[in-house]
Amino acid sequence: MNRPGTCPAAVAALAVAAAAEALVRFVASRDVAGAFLVLLAALAVASTAPLALRRDTTAALVVTAASVVALAGFGLFTVAGLLAQLAAAYRVGRRGALAVAVPLGLPYLVLAFFTPVGVVLAALVPGFALAGVARRVSRADAAHLAAQDAFAGTLVEHTARGERARIARELHDVVAHHISMISVQAENARLTTPGLPPAGAERFAAIGGTARAALTEMRRLLGVLRSDAPAEPERQPQPGLRELAALLDEARDASGSGTRLILRGPPVPLDPGVELAAYRIVQEALTNARRHAPGAAVDVEISYRADGLVLRIRDNGPGPGPASNGGHGLSGMRERAAAVGGRLRTGVSGPAGGFVVEATLPVPTEEDR
Known part of the structure; x- marks a missing residue:
């Protein structure tokens, strides 16, 4: 609940005030045994135990314990109802919190017409606290889903780049074969063509030199493509x-x-x-x-x-x-x-x-x- 726009200290103070008001009324009007006070303390501790495993729960612990103390004056059945509400909301998470809060919270609204303000406040404060927890969980879920989407997009792009590099390496072999044939045929024509004038021989030599230069540049390109790729087995002739x-x-x-x-x-x-x-x-x-x-x-x-x-x-x-x-x-x-x-x-x-x-x-x- 430690988020901008929330006030956990105020919520906790409101819960403590409600608990004190209800407890004073109860103790003043009845003969309270020591065993009951011990049981009351045990219920307060039990109700806050699940929250102790989470972070930043000081306000939530105070709210829950104070609510149990306030409701104890109206019977163990009322306390059991609150514990069920808290446990169910804690288990179902954000998507089920509303479904739990409505049916379990309506009886407390009905009690508002017949009971002191202390019990009403003590019953409603945990509801507001749970709403804050649900909002926090919702934000955390949204951030987690956004991180998952970003990771999936990065993985797809990385795979696509790897596939393009592999295709380029395979096409390199095909193109390199053709360029090599150009170089060989140009050199063969220069050496075997009878009566070839000097200008023709120079042109064939230039063709062969250009082909060899192209092969060199292609090998450099292939080296760049292979620099980020894992080692591959010995290359075989490409299938068709x-x-x-x-x-x-x-x-x-x-x-x-x-x-x-x-x-x-x-x-x-x-x-x-x-x-x-x-x-x-x-x-x-x-x-x-x-x-x-x-x-x-x-x-x-x-x-x-x-x-x-x-x-x-x-x-x-x-x-x-x-x-x-x-x-x-x-x-x-x-x-x-x-x-x-x-x-x-x-x-x-x-x-x-x-x-x-x-x-x-x-x-x-x-x-x-």
Whole structure:
């Protein structure tokens, strides 16, 4: 309750005043035994014990103990009701505090017409104190949720950066191979072309030198990308669509369900970067299907069209749950498609459920061929 806008000392003073007023009336009007006073002290201690485990509870301890003392003059049943109210509010937390306070607090409001002001004050003060505690807990919950959201956003961004770096490293291998071939062919042409004039030889040499310089710069770029990444195993040749059959066999063995490869249209030569992206997208989609729809049948459909290569991976599982909003696997597939100029969409495959991943990747035009 130690927050701006609250006054725990005033609340505690009000509770003590109410307790004193009620206790004086009770002692003055009855013959109070020493055993009853001992029991009263024990009840006050018992009522404040749960609060002793929390921080900044001085005012709350005073309020609770004083309320028990004030209410004791009206019978142990009244004290038991207050203890039940405090214990229930302490256990249910912010969301249930109102539901507890209303039904347990209404009887005290009724008593206001028949009892001295002391009991009314003693009964209402803990309610206001609990309202302050609920407000404090609400603020703490909001801060905790905000911290969780910030951490989740940071994690997603970190994962996306790592995925982009991995894609860049794989594309580096593809592009480096082509540049190396340019350098080799330029040098070969300079040495083997009969009757090549000196100017032509110089141009071939310049082409080879430019290609080698480009390779050097690419290696520097790759070093920057690898500086923040963990060590990787020895690099292997990058896979393409020819390796899809083996990938589907592996998926069948892992899931034990039917996985079909459907080809539509005559195959056309594709850029190695596009083939790599297609393979990785299919691989990730199969992994997601095994993770989220184990045992479901999966169809992998590859269509060669004039406007692009279309990949459609569909399973007959239950589909995404109501709280599903995508994951790192889906963001990685989108990154791969975008890296080669393509696009990707995901969603429910039909009324009966299931999930579909559809990617459209560019194919070479007639001029490119």
